[in-house]
């Protein structure tokens with residue numbers, strides 16, 4: 001009996017290992033990348049265009065912590081468990097992991113990282129492990145569909161590990177969710193073992209939710225003509241990640257949704273999924289270079305701290321930054337301020353985000369004065385996992401092109417949510433440096449956290 005049990009355990013063990021390293025041939029083909037104008041919650045960076053991708057192999061699972069540790073000897077994840085997806089890894093670490101695994105398995109590493117990580121060269125013909133391109137990721141996630149999700153039914157908490165209280169399209173029905181096909185469900189607040197739900201039609205587990213997945217591409221506008229195996233812009237300040245994570249709302253799980261973060265930043269809801277080339281992979285090299293971000297005070301211009309705060313926490317962080325740097329500081333005020341009452345402001349902010357309202361700013365900055373600044377240190381509270389709409393008004397009212405934005409955010413547990421991506425979408429020509437997220441007021445650690453963050457951006 002004991003022997004039988006041991007045999008059973010061994011079989012399960014082997015099956016689990018085999019499952020974790022399964023790669024699926026994604027046959028390649030031509031598809032419409034992006035989303036139609038009619039898709040709820042799309043944004044302008046999802047321009048629909050035709051893309052052809054060559055065949056490639058994609059892991060059925062996100063890389064687990066066990067797999068990561070076996071290669072790197074480390075585990076940076078916020079939630080720990082061998083079978084949980086690795087997270088809290090930077091894009092640069094993800095790329096180094098691909099190379100190290102390739103070496104370990106006798107494959108040719110595909111990336112060359114030089115210039116302190118600023119230049120990354122991808123040998124497209126090499127047979128090693130790599131990150132998917134955005135196009136490969138979206139092609140595989142869609143599995144032939146053109147709808148917002150690979151399933152006709154909007155995913156809920158029984159299908160995907162995400163912020164289950166907020167399924168897709170809850171926003172327009174926020175005050176009457178009985179009309180929703182997919183009802184709000186559980187929010188687990190953590191990652192789950194990879195493969196906990198049914199896979200997409202092509203056998204990919206957790207392609208939505210659990211953790212977002214780093215892609216190769218720099219974030220930028222799509223090049224839309226004759227796209228075969230596109231690899232994104234040659235230069236930028238943010239890399240794309242896709243699929244949404246355990247703390248993302250339903251709208252940010254969509255197949256077309258693009259999220260972006262600095263390549264040297266990490267987040268507790270972003271990990272990776274491996275791919276490698278199939279037959280007929282394109283050859284040649286792709287060279288990408290990180291665009292230089294101006295560190296405050298180093299360029300010709302000055303730095304300005306500008307922030308919106310509803311209950312004072314962001315104000316406290318802004319004042320600490322000002323104390324340490326002496327930079328000019330401006331608090332944004334509204335022509336029609338939000339209610340002082342917490343439950344009322346929750347509803348007002350929800351409505352404004354849903355409408356993508358642009359509340360009028362009482363604070364005006366003289367355009368000439370604005371020209372003096374090349375670095376904008378931008379602060380806001382996390383509202384509904386994104387920026388408050390007054391920040392959207394600011395980003396659209398002033399010229400951010402070529403300027404560096406250093407974002408800081410006060411939050412109640414959701415850290416940046418999708419706010420960094422929201423800023424990237426509204427100020428596409430700005431360079432975005434490393435952000436600082438502060439839990440509520442930041443507590444006694446605030447001065448040190450601010451100091452370290454300012455150093456990081458130097």
Ligand SMILES: Cc1cc2nc3c(=O)[nH]c(=O)nc-3n(C[C@H](O)[C@H](O)[C@H](O)COP(=O)(O)O)c2cc1C
Pocket residue numbers: 308309310311312313314315345346347349350380381382383384385386410411412413414415417439440441
């Ligand atoms: C309208 C509203 C929405 C919020 N949404 C979130 C959220 O999605 N995630 C989160 O972590 N905190 C959320 N919070 C909490 C705030 O981010 C947090 O209290 C922050 O410290 C407030 O900063 P402030 O004092 O500068 O306004 C929300 C607060 C309000 C008022």
